[in-house]
Amino acid sequence: MHTLLEKHDGFAQRDHSASYESLDQGRKIDKDPHGATDQSHHSRLLTKKQISDMAFGIRELSKKLSQIRIRLHVRNIFILAKAHDETLIKHTRETTDWLLAKYPEFRVYVENTLEYNKLFDAKGLFEHNPSYQGRLRFWTNELCQEKPQTFDIVLAVGLP
Numbered sequence: 001m002h003t004l005l006e007k008h009d010g011f012a013q014r015d016h017s018a019s020y021e022s023l024d025q026g027r028k029i030d031k032d033p034h035g036a037t038d039q040s041h042h043s044r045l046l047t048k049k050q051i052s053d054m055a056f057g058i059r060e061l062s063k064k065l066s067q068i069r070i071r072l073h074v075r076n077i078f079i080l081a082k083a084h085d086e087t088l089i090k091h092t093r094e095t096t097d098w099l100l101a102k103y104p105e106f107r108v109y110v111e112n113t114l115e116y117n118k119l120f121d122a123k124g125l126f127e128h129n130p131s132y133q134g135r136l137r138f139w140t141n142e143l144c145q146e147k148p149q150t151f152d153i154v155l156a157v158g159l160p
Contacts, residue, residue, distance in 0.1 A: 074152045078109045081157035089119040112138040
């Protein structure tokens with residue numbers, strides 16, 4: 001993650017591993033006075049300096065991540081909805097119609113059981129806008145198993 005941010009920033013970052021100073025600051029209270037060390041217990045203990053360094057690093061990382069803009073090249077959208085829920089079928093149709101109308105470069109995949117569903121009315125979508133032909137596609141379980149890389153993004157349609 002840090003190397004990605006360095007490339008994004010263009011500035012070299014300081015070493016993000018724990019400082020030698022904080023590693024040498026072992027507190028005597030954390031050590032076993034009887035010599036029987038419990039390694040799993042010691043590995044979870046951090047000094048105040050280490051915790052402070054970690055918190056500072058997390059804040060820095062958060063600031064940089066909030067400034068990064070990600071460009072996605074979306075072409076194939078997979079819509080997932082419960083095919084037996086009539087309300088969701090209507091929402092799936094509306095979402096599909098909106099995506100295909102607004103973004104002519106998108107291909108939208110819906111479950112194959114909706115192809116002949118009266119509520120989804122794929123035939124009506126094609127009549128409404130002939131450009132949807134070839135861009136509205138229907139996925140099957142086999143397609144998802146054999147070619148999961150086909151889909152750029154998945155939209156899950158549901159009700160709150």
